[in-house]
Amino acid sequence: MNKTLPLTSRSLPILLIRAREAVMAPIRSMLADSGLTEQQWRVLRVLSEYGPQDTTDVADRASLLLPSLSRILRTMTEKGLITRQQHDGDRRRQILMITPAGQAVIDENIAEAAAIADAIKARLGDENYEALLDLLDLVTAEQKSQTSK
Amino acid sequence: MNKTLPLTSRSLPILLIRAREAVMAPIRSMLADSGLTEQQWRVLRVLSEYGPQDTTDVADRASLLLPSLSRILRTMTEKGLITRQQHDGDRRRQILMITPAGQAVIDENIAEAAAIADAIKARLGDENYEALLDLLDLVTAEQKSQTSK
DNA sequence: CGGAATTGCTTAATATCGCAAGTGATAATA
């Protein structure tokens, strides 16, 4: 009954922040050379991986809130990284697609990005790495099923 | 030699974001009732857990960058949640400490916060939960040792 | 001792986050 919080050193939210920070540091420094933010990079990757899709799909896949994404897309459109089209049947919706310039940015960074990912994987060990991904999925999935009414 | 990126659905940075988002949602809604942001909550917890300490220590322990923390502290001082004192020997430094009002905010929320943490732990299972914390530590530690030259 | 780093923190600038509200368009339904 006497509730106590876990020490901050064993707090899941804090450890998630730290891990993310650690993982992103080299990626951010890579992207800085291309003038990209990590969010813009995520949008490019999602568009490249899943092809043309609407804003809501991109938001889900890149884990961005629609209001944030809305502004990010404006910037990326100005930079010529993506294009937007009205959806045929539904004028509320717009279809996003990556431009050749956008794909070029991915191509420029893909080798280094893959190397960074491999390095982390190597440091953790393949088993640990996969286990971590699965556990993170589990956290998200469980939480989702609770939230989704 | 032909480098490819992992699918975004198996990308560590993206899964970290999603997990964090899932874990924080209920915590944020709890804190909103007390008029706190999650960062302010982290600062309070660190001050409560480690006692009076300087700004840099708080930044490290709460995983906040100094520029961000600088503003957060100003707000928290205005709210009466913390106090600041000049360090005795080093006038560049200031010592932060939690006020009774700040501690009261922690006390008000501690039960619910612990319950939220327990719920996540229960959903994952104790073993998975501990394994996840350990793996996250590993990510951070390994990355640190790489960065710390 | 005294100028050159370094340290501890703040300010500035730009971008994103998270919530709430607004807008136009489409779907649902009485």
Added chain:
DNA sequence: TATTATCACTTGCGATATTAAGCAATTCCG
């Protein structure tokens, strides 16, 4: 078919993130 939801964004706002400067206090060293 005239509402009444919903949906797909977009805008506004307050707060934080990240990088780069700036400043004052300390420490290093020649």
